[in-house]
Amino acid sequence: MSGGRRTTQRIDRILAHLGHGSRNDIKIMVKQGCIKVNGIIVKDRGLHVDPYNDTIELNGERIEYKEFIYLMLHKPPGVVSATEDKREATVLDLIDPTHAVFELFPVGRLDKDTEGLLLLTNDGKLAHSLLSPRRHVPKTYEAFVDGDVGLDDVKQFVAGVTLDDGYKTLPGELVVLSQEHGDRVISKISLTIHEGKFHQVKRMFEAVGKKVIYLKRVQMGQLHLDPTLEIGTYRELTPEELSLLVKES
Numbered sequence: 475m476s477g478g479r480r481t482t483q484r485i486d487r488i489l490a491h492l493g494h495g496s497r498n499d500i501k502i503m504v505k506q507g508c509i510k511v512n513g514i515i516v517k518d519r520g521l522h523v524d525p526y527n528d529t530i531e532l533n534g535e536r537i538e539y540k541e542f543i544y545l546m547l548h549k550p551p552g553v554v555s556a557t558e559d560k561r562e563a564t565v566l567d568l569i570d571p572t573h574a575v576f577e578l579f580p581v582g583r584l585d586k587d588t589e590g591l592l593l594l595t596n597d598g599k600l601a602h603s604l605l606s607p608r609r610h611v612p613k614t615y616e617a618f619v620d621g622d623v624g625l626d627d628v629k630q631f632v633a634g635v636t637l638d639d640g641y642k643t644l645p646g647e648l649v650v651l652s653q654e655h656g657d658r659v660i661s662k663i664s665l666t667i668h669e670g671k672f673h674q675v676k677r678m679f680e681a682v683g684k685k686v687i688y689l690k691r692v693q694m695g696q697l698h699l700d701p702t703l704e705i706g707t708y709r710e711l712t713p714e715e716l717s718l719l720v721k722e723s
């Protein structure tokens with residue numbers, strides 16, 4: 475994403491942005507001669523540097539600059555999709571300080587009890603366009619539903635269902651993956667929706683008289699939840715994954 479950019483910033487600001495300490499810590503590092511730019515020891519923490527084109531070293535290690543960061547989190551239940559909350563643990567509590575320094579926020583919301591794919595970034599522009607109601611970026615969920623989900627529901631979801639507030643949903647693609655027949659029928663389903671109303675999946679099933687008992691997001695646009703990503707953990711998006719999202723936005 476750096477191709478051809480030429481802007482300069484203070485070296486202490488750059489290193490603080492990348493999580494290498496406070497501006498004051500960096501002042502000390504400069505005094506100790508720990509920082510080099512293009513092979514020359516930095517004497518002035520206010521030195522202007524082009525972070526994309528100059529070579530920055532901290533204690534002999536090359537520092538790679540990035541303005542934005544994109545994380546795929548496998549959200550566990552029990553945490554809220556917010557940057558801060560007075561009572562509840564948030565998704566940011568799952569992020570270690572080296573990444574949290576980027577002032578991340580979640581792209582959209584999953585309910586506290588919902589699991590699965592949640593993108594965290596500091597790229598407001600990308601987040602905004604992925605969430606824009608005009609773009610209809612698809613989101614796919616898997617769920618267990620209490621009840622016998624059948625062809626009627628599939629047809630109703632394609633036609634759009636009316637939620638409790640009178641809103642008629644856009645067509646959603648519902649697939650019944652399997653069913654367990656015990657005392658009650660439990661259906662495992664996949665549902666792709668093209669909008670993101672509050673509690674939308676749960677409310678769509680309520681509209682057809684059924685209850686979601688477990689919900690997991692597995693896809694957003696072309697981005698799939700990495701099946702090897704343990705619940706509660708995260709990783710940076712690969713360049714290929716990021717380009718899928720950028721195309722979508």
Ligand code: URA
Nearest residue numbers: 585588673674675676
């Ligand atoms: N729909 C819901 O009902 N809950 C979520 O967390 C996401 C979509």
